[in-house]
Amino acid sequence: MxxxxxxxxxxxxxxxxxxxxxxxxxxxxxxxxxxxxxxxxxxxxxxxxxxxxxxxxxxxxxxxxxxxxxxxxxxxxxxxxxxxxxxxxxxxxxxxxxxxxxxxxxxxxxxxxxxxxxxxxxxSVEPAVSPIDHAVLTALLGLVGIDSSAIDTNFPPQLSYAGNTHPIVVLSDKSTFDQFTFDPAAMRTLMDAQGWAGTVTFLHQLDANTFEARNLFPAGNITEDPATGSAAASTGGYLRALDPADTPRRITIHQGRHVGRPSVLLVDIPTQGGIAVTGTAVPITA
Incomplete structure (x- = not known):
């Protein structure tokens, strides 16, 4: 149409x-x-x-x-x-x-x-964090060609919900984070089987309050999302569950570099309640 x-x-x-x-x-x-x-x-x-x-x-x-x-x-x-x-x-x-x-x-x-x-x-709505099944995590890591040794030990993988459920995996090595690839069809099959309507979120920590994100989202001609507000909110919920004492805090998430559309998401994590995500938007005229 x-x-x-x-x-x-x-x-x-x-x-x-x-x-x-x-x-x-x-x-x-x-x-x-x-x-x-x-x-x-x-x-x-x-x-x-x-x-x-x-x-x-x-x-x-x-x-x-x-x-x-x-x-x-x-x-x-x-x-x-x-x-x-x-x-x-x-x-x-x-x-x-x-x-x-x-x-x-x-x-x-x-x-x-x-x-x-x-x-x-x-x-966001109230976040909720839960474990990732070991077999599912193993399958997910296999789809991007890495194993559990690539995970940052300070950040155990979890499922985090703040409107959509996002698996969150933090990688310790920047080159691994930058260079992994995946088959979109295989990733979509896993996401559909698990009921993950949002993205698969991989993060790399740049400093105490700054992360870079890659959000995998095979849908139509798309493979990676340039900026994912629901994943940013889920990341905020995940960090609060990991260290409740380290709130309130603000983190910055950079995303989109890997697909040529740089983005910045500001995430405010209160001690309780929904996660606040801030950004701008401008018209696309061409």
């Missing part, structure tokens, strides 16, 4: 249209069927497209119902498309605090307009 002309295109977690993670945004998707939503997302081909299926009323423009679709399936939650949608709404309706009703629960987003552009911060 032809792309709906009202689809907006933003890139999130970068002030450069050539960086960040592109997202489609449809601010009024009322009346579209699930099949039509999926067809539009597939046609656009971005990692996710956000659809406001019930826009806010004239009395409460900042309360919206939203759904997210990748090129192959509906996704429970998408951080970068949330940031992009909040920026688009702010450009239309001014800055403020928005509530997005998502399939995983209500998500609060606050936007501010600064000299450098519009910043948006979403606060």
């Amino acid at each position: 032809a792309i709906t002309p009202d689809i907006l295109r933003y890139t999130a977690f970068s002030s450069d249209p050539a960086g960040g993670n592109p997202a489609g945004v449809l601010l009024d998707a009322r009346g579209l069927s699930d099949a039509e939503l999926q067809a539009i997302a597939t046609d656009i081909g971005y990692a996710e497209t956000a659809f406001v299926t019930k826009p806010g009323s004239e009395e409460d423009k900042q309360h919206n119902v939203i759904r997210y679709f990748s090129p192959i399936a509906e996704i429970p939650f998408c951080g970068h498309a949330t940031i992009a949608t909040a920026v688009a709404l702010t450009e239309r309706d001014d800055a403020g605090t928005f509530t997005f009703e998502t399939s995983v629960g209500p998500v609060s987003i606050t936007t501010t307009t600064e000299a450098s552009g519009i910043l948006a911060t979403f606060t």
